Amino acid sequence: MNPDWQAYLQSQHALIENGRVAHFSDAAAELSTTQSATVVTDLSHFDLIQFAGEDAQSFLQGQLTCDVSKVGSPAAAVATYGGYCNPKGRMLASFLLWRDNSGGYLMQLPSALRAGIQKRLAMYVLRAKVTLAADPGDSLVRIGVAGSHAGALVQSILGEISPLPLGVSQGERGSVISLSEERFELIIAHEHTAAVWQGLRKGARPVGAACWDWLDIKAGIPVILPETQEQFVPQMVNLDVIGGVSFEKGCYPGQEIVARTQYLGKIKRRMYLAGIKVQPGRAAMPIRAGDELFSADMGDQSSGTVVNAAPSPGGGYDVLAVIQISSAEASQIHWTSPDGPALEIMPLPYAVDP
Structure with missing residues (x-):
């Protein structure tokens, strides 16, 4: 978590434990609000890996379960869920992937997995013209907004947002991913975060990270954690159902097992x-x-x-x-x-x- 951003959140009464916001003084009330009203939360318990270079798309296409070619251009982009597997088809990570403003890619995954996954992927770069890096200086802050008024609130602060499922809209202060009709992720340049947060607070209650975890669970979005690495093939966690597995693209680690599970056996x-x-x-x-x-x-x-x-x-x-x-x-x-x-x-x- 960016130290300045952490200090700002603490000034807003956030209790931060192990790199994530535990609550803003009343965890039970925040959870109740999440069920019935519009909320805003910090998502710094997820990390980013940036992929850049002319071979970034082909490199990722050969490593991940999702079809990277469908993520689109920065001007008309969508995000995608996906997985990274070992050669036996067991998931090492799940993630959200989208294009950044420079034309590269950003992969978001739990902070506890980022360093290991980045190191493993870097081993397979070889002669490919692609570079991998953690978000330098934590310059991009991720903020989650959810609730029946979330879309209107985000739009009032950041401008037009994409109506597409997992659509990505770009603005001067950052990007917005439309996770659903009532749930959005904002990727904001650090210098704009305080102003954006204050704008969101006018229409949403700040809540802890566990509230966002609950929203992911209710949406049926699996998040692979250290405790569950290498336990599941993608279909077991419904990654195929939410668009995170392509059965039409070429090879990637574990692809033979994943395809065999799909076509030759009953899960x-x-x-x-x-x-x-x-x-x-x-x-x-x-x-x-x-x-x-x-x-x-x-x-x-x-x-x-x-x-x-x-x-x-x-x-x-x-x-x-x-x-x-x-x-x-x-x-x-x-x-x-x-x-x-x-x-x-x-x-x-x-x-x-x-």
Whole structure:
């Protein structure tokens, strides 16, 4: 996190822990507001990798699951979700990718993964004319805005925004990615962040990072974390459903396994949205990514894994979890043990084929 930006957020009553905003004084009230009103939050717990050079597109096309050619030009750009896999098709990272003002690319992923993924990708540059760099000096600040009035609020401050799904609009003070009709990410040059934040605060309540985590979960957007690296092929976390996998492009690490899963086999695990009401005696045990799930049909063998978890406005936690499809259809799923708190499966905001 940019030190000046961190100091500014702290002047706005932000409590910052481990590089992310925990809350702005009242975490429970902020979460409740996120469910019913318009909110604004800092997204510095994600990092950026910049890709530049004339071979940047072809390099990324040969490394990632998504079709980089469809990201488009800076003048008419869209962002895309995507994944980076090991040779066995297991995901090392998920990310959001878009073009920057210079014609290169920006990849956004959790801060805990950035250095390792950047180093691994750099190993494959070889003779390609492409450079990789972390955002120098944290010069680009990312801000999330969500709620029924979010679009009008963002537009009043930054001008016209793209109506396209994952559309990217460019302005003098930064860019806006339209994540949905009611959710936007702003990528703002550091010198404009205080003014933009103050403008947003006139119509939105500042909230902690966990509130954005909850919005990602409710949107069915998986975020691979250190606890879940190399556990899932992209289809298990529905990356194919949200446009993060191309089955028409050429090779990339793990492509053969990903394609075989799609065309020759039936996937046995898929990602579900669920709620978990934590029992009173377990209140001190937060639900986390990587936690195992169990069901009667699998006995003592795990039938699933938590991908992401965040406190729910209604109490307990909401989670994205990869679960054995047969278990989800036949049994009650439980957290951490066969007799642990039960998961209440909820509908995802998109259709998923078995």
